[in-house]
Amino acid sequence: MSSFFADIVSTIFPAAHAEAPVTTEDEHSSAGSSDEPEPEVIEQEEKEEEEEEEEEEEPEDIMPALEEECANSKACEPAKHHFEECVARVTKDIEEHEAQGKKRAHGEDCVEEWFHLAHCVDPCVAPKLWSKLK
Secondary structure (H helix, E strand, O other), rough: OOOHHHHHHHOOOOOOOOOOOOOHHHHHHHHHOOOOOOOOHEEEEHHHHHHHHHHHOOOOOHHHHHHHHOOOOOOHHHHHHHHHHHHHHHHHHHHHHHHHOOOOOOOOOOOHHHHHHHHHHHHHOOOOHHHOOO
């Protein structure tokens, strides 16, 4: 469910993308005589990364699947329907403004609809999640 919401939110509010800082030739030449690290350094860094990956293995998070299941349930169907309609309406509005080259000033958002859906999903998810965690 959180990935579901994350996808919807990222559709409505695209993330800003930063560019790498521009470096001049003087900065490149003063950085050192060799741009490439030595093979020994590379091998050691790769080993450290592999060790970190092995340590970071975590169990699968079951909550997103439970949230998705509950959002698709009959009990939450009306809230999900209203949220999806709102997302479609807002997305269309954003696309129309972009096509016209206009900036969208304080238009509608779907926060209220998202909260309605979350208030339906949470009570459904909680008992299922706790039963699997015990």
